[in-house]
Amino acid sequence: MKDIMGMMKQAQQLQARMQQMQEELASAEIEGRSGGGLVAVTLDGKGAMKRVKIDPSLMKADEVEIVEDLILAACQDAKGKVENLMADKMKEATGGIALPPGMKLF
Numbered sequence: 313m314k315d316i317m318g319m320m321k322q323a324q325q326l327q328a329r330m331q332q333m334q335e336e337l338a339s340a341e342i343e344g345r346s347g348g349g350l351v352a353v354t355l356d357g358k359g360a361m362k363r364v365k366i367d368p369s370l371m372k373a374d375e376v377e378i379v380e381d382l383i384l385a386a387c388q389d390a391k392g393k394v395e396n397l398m399a400d401k402m403k404e405a406t407g408g409i410a411l412p413p414g415m416k417l418f
Contacts, residue, residue, distance in 0.1 A: 326405065326406065329404070329405040329406070329407075330405050332405070333401040333402070333404065333405045336357065336401060337356075337357030337358055337397070337398065337401060338356060338357055338358060339356075339357070340356060340357030340397060341354050341355070341356060341357075341362060342354065342355050342356075342357065342390050342393045342394050342397060343355075343390060343393075344385075344386045344387060344388065344389030344390025344391070344392075344393060345386055345389060346382045346383075346385035346386040346389060347367075347370070347378075347382040347385070347386075349367075350366070350367040350369070350370055350382060351364075351365070351366055351367070351370070351379070351382035351383055351385070351386045352364070352365040352386060353365075353383065353386040353387050353389075353390050354390065355387075355390045355391065355394055357394060357397060357398070358394075359391060359394050361387070364383065364386075366379060366382075366383075370382070
């Protein structure tokens with residue numbers, strides 16, 4: 313019976329850590345850049361776009377495709393950083409316990 317109570321306590325602690333992690337992710341802002349910093353995209357910790365900054369030097373009619381490509385690259389850069397942040401927070405929340413493949417807690 314003590315073993316079950318211990319497991320319940322651990323599950324509650326994990327749940328509390330997961331809640332804290334989700335709050336931290338929601339308030340995080342991660343910036344992705346491309347074109348040597350000419351384009352910057354900011355995402356929150358859950359991957360929602362918050363801001364886009366484009367250097368005025370790119371605002372020429374004949375460079376629309378370049379700007380579009382740079383925005384896409386900056387988004388991908390930021391998304392990769394968000395995924396890394398989520399993985400780090402997950403390790404913190406689970407105390408380094410490896411979860412089974414495919415299992416997601418959020």
